[in-house]
Every structure is written in C-alpha cells, then in structure tokens.
Amino acid sequence: MGVQWYPGHMNKARREIEEVMTQVDIVIEVLDARIPDSSQNPMLNTLRGDVPVLRLLNKKDLADKARLDLWLAHWRGSETVLAHPFSTLEKNDVVKISQWVAQMVPHRGSAEKPIRAMIAGIPNVGKSSLMNALLGRRVAKVGDEPAVTKAQQKLKVTDGFQLLDTPGILWPKIENPDASYRLAVTGAVRDTAIDYEDVALAGLKFFISDYLEALMARYKLKDVVSDPFETLKIIGSKRGALRSGGKVDMHKAAEVFLNDVRTGAIGPYVMETPEMIAHEEALVEEAKAKKEAERLARLAAAVPQRQQANNQEYRRQQQHEEKE
Template sequence: MARIFRRNLIFKEVFSISSNIQWFPGHMAKALHQFQNNVHLADIIFELVDARCPYSSINPEIRKIGRGKPHLLILTKADLADTEMTQSWVRWFRLHGYAATSVDSKNNLTSNQITKIAQQILKSKINSDHAKGIANKTIRAICVGVPNVGKSTLLNQIIKRRAAQVGNRPGITKGQQWLKSSRNLELLDTPGILWPRFQNESIAYKLALTGAIKDNLYPKDDVALFAIDFFRNHAEQNLAKRYRLTGDDLKLSRVDLLMKITKNAGMLQDFNRGSMRIILDARRGKLGNFTLDELSIAKSGLDNDN
C-alpha cells in the first residue's frame, strides 16, 4: 500500500478502513441474535437510518431476519442532512415499495403520528382482526437501527418521558425493553446493531463519519481524509470558512490540506486531534447540512444491496 511521509507522521495515500476496524463485537452479535428471537413478537419493524447516509445505514441483516414482516424506515437527524436529498430519499423508498418517513430534532414524531403510520401499514391485518371481532388491538413494534442513530431520543419523544438512555455515542442502549407509547402502541427498544461485514469501504467511512462506529475503532486520519474529499467536492466554501482556507489551500492534496487545517486550528502537528476536529465538526453540522449517499448508489431495491 502506497504511503507518504510528512514530519514523522505516516498517512496512507490509498487507505482501507474496512480492514482496520473490528466493528462487530460480541455484544453486537448477541443483540442481533436477540432481535432474531424477538422479531416474531412484533407486528412491525421500525428501522431507524441516518438521514445523512440513509441507504448505507440500512442493516441488511435486519432485512434478512425480518423478511415478510411489515417494515417502516425512519430517517433520523434530518435537521443535519440536506433537506432536498432527504425528501428525495423518502420518495425513492416509497417509490420502491418501502414505507418511509423522516424526523428531526425540531419536528418531533408524536405517539399519535407514529401510531397512525403503523396502522396504515398494518391496515390489512387490522381489518382482518376486526372481521374476527378483535378491535383496538395494541400494535407492537420492534425498533432497531445502527448505533448512535438517535433511536433513544426518538423513543423518548414518542413516549414523552426519558425511558431510554440518551447519548451522543454508539452503544448507549445496553438492553432490550418494551416501552408503552400509547393505548394502541408498544415499542421494543434494542441496542444499536451493525452487521458483520461491510460490502465496500464507502459504507464504513460513512458510518464512521456519522458516528455509528466507535471512535476508538478506526484510524481518524482515514475518516478525516474521506470527509475532506467529500466537503471539498460538495461544500467547498463551508470547508474554507470553517478552517480559514484560501483558494490555494483548497488545491492542496488531501493530506496537505489536513495538515493545513490542523495548523489553522492551533493544533500544530497533532494530526490525530486535527482529524477528530474535522469529524466532530461534520457530525455537529459545523460544515453545513450534508447527505453522503447519492441516489445513484441505489439499485432497484434493498434486498440484495448494502
């Protein structure tokens, strides 16, 4: 693998994050197994995906395990994503037969709203129950998503109390618990779950940049360089404004640009800190709203993708 050397720091010119990350620890395998054991208890799956990478954060293992089970995709953190892209992704999912909606921190999804969405998806089952004399049966939904997708925050909004731990790091939800949302809806909370193998490096970079992978599990410079490439191509002025970059700076190689950003941030040659600054700035919206997934990466459906 080609490498370039700068001031005693080694940067990979061609980098491979997927070979350097162990993102599927034992507790995650256990959580996936628990999901497999519990999914039959639910009427519907609520899968939360990050609106900044809505396609890449869909867990293919969940789709395999829950095949045939009614499924709602909820795009979270829409206030941090590109608004038009979020709307386009919701339309794409619906066009291809997948129920989908988006939420953000400003427009909370209420218990009544989510109940109505679930009732619409389960309309045939509810009508069948009514024909059998079963009315107003409580809908049970199992909630799943990648780590740090905002699942606990959303659940707390829906049930209007802090029943689920809230944090800004993956792994905060440790157990599985049923939560009473309303008279007609119960939710089974689950820990964040990734899958054993990412199909390409791009997925790994996107999940790392948006916080689904713990920060101690990947090389910071690799992800920062990925972020530099993305923002230079899609939001160059935001990058320049945030880090006081000139037009000439923006023409530098990504490695030299990382060094320049680190220096401008007052971190001298601490490139690990400089890399983490870029990653955190992206997550917190300091570089503007963004969506890493282009519609062009989607195929005709989800069953064989990711």
C-alpha cells in the same frame, strides 16, 4: 478496508431479533439521514422478511434536503417500506409516528390488538432519543457513543401502540469500504475502529468533492483546495491544533474537523445517493466474484499437487511392502 466491529452483545441482539420478529407488526428502523443506505443493516432486512418497515431518517436538520429527496423517491412505491425525514427534536415529527405506523398496520391499533412495533437501527443513530421522545420520559440511556443500549425493553406508548426496543447492531463485516468510512465520519463506528486521521481525510475528500463551498466558508479558506491532507493541515493551523514549534497536530486537527462534520457546523450534507450506492454495490460484487474465482483456481491447481503427493506415498508403500 472492511470494518469488523461486532461485540458479543450484538451477536446476542441478533438472536433476540430472530426470536421476537414473529410477534412484531412493524419495524421502526432509525437511520442517519446523512447516510441513508450505509446506516441500514442488511441483516435486519433479511430478518424482517415481509414485516413492513417505517424508516425514520433521523437528524434531518443535518441533512441536505435535495439529496434526501432522492432517497425518498427511491423508496417510494414499495408496499412494505415507508420513509420520512425525522428529528427527535421536533414534536410534530414525534406525533406523526403514530399516524405513520397506523398507515402501515391498519388492521391493528386497539387496546385488544395493539400495534407491536420494534425499534431497530445500528448504533448511534438516535434510537434511545426516539424512545424517550415517544414516551415523554427518559426510559432509555442516551449517549454519543455507539452501542449504549444493550438490553431489550418492551414499553407502552398508548393502549393501542407498544414499543419493543432492541440493541443497536452492526453486521459482522462491512464489506463496502466506502460505507465503512461514511459510518466512521458520521460517528456510527467507534473512533477506535479506523485511524482517526484516515477518517478525517476520507471526510475531507468527500466535502472537497461535493460541498466545497461550505467547507471553504467554514474554515475561511481563500483558495480552492483539492488535497485532503494539506487541507487538514490548514484546518489544524487555523483552529489551534498546533504542537511546539508550530507543527500541526494532525490527530487534533482531525478531531476538530470531524466534530464540525458531526455537529453540522460545516452545513447540511448527505454522503451518498441511490446511484452512487448501486455503483459501489456492483464493485463489491465484482471484487467478491474475482476473489472467489481466484480461490477456485487455487483449489484446481492444488488437485494435481495433491494427486502427485498421493501417488508418491502409494509408491513408497509398495516399495516398503516389496522389501518385506
């Protein structure tokens, strides 16, 4: 299921990015370290063209380092991409941003020619927190709801470094259904965009497959689990998500589980690898190609029907003229 979540202010943000991209020296793209690919905006890649990008894999403290290293290796070697694990909670990381930006834009950085950096990223990845940390003061609203920032701001970090903030944007349709659920599990997509219980079940399926030991340790599961639905029921019963009569409130159980996932209570994790994404993208392209072939087949089949209808109409007109 592809998620469509594209409020009007996001459409406006896209136009704003197009307008200012010619004035930008570098894009600072904030990503969620737990979903390095799904938290990218492919539309941004199109809009930036050859403008270099510094990818900050935020919330690194919540991410599995071994899997994060796979992504760093995947991007290493690109002349226009520099990626680093990052946390707005670590002052050393914040300090390093100026160094990383200067590395990517060595021809600017003076008071006369300051580096003009645009901060971008999908909702709820930590853009506002990054801005506040860089400037040492609260200039951007921070919230745990997606799309808190809605207006563009231009701010001075130092004499040689300026920031241009942009609203968080999602593309009109997330075509990869697996990416949709990963975004929902980590909280980038509003909880109303996909059924809460479905999101929790998708998250549980992932943890059972990839981080079973951490899951079992968190909820003190004695036996190995394999079924996400039954596992969610067990979690609900253990964590007090019960209705009268002892029946598990599955929505409440989903809230408990997803809160643990998003806060890192279960442990560090990364939900995707470069190899996994390549496979999923191939499946998406196959599905699109199949859909297009079916569309063309329907059009081809409709041509004789339309021609037949035209012929019948022509005959009716001839008969009418003959009668007159």
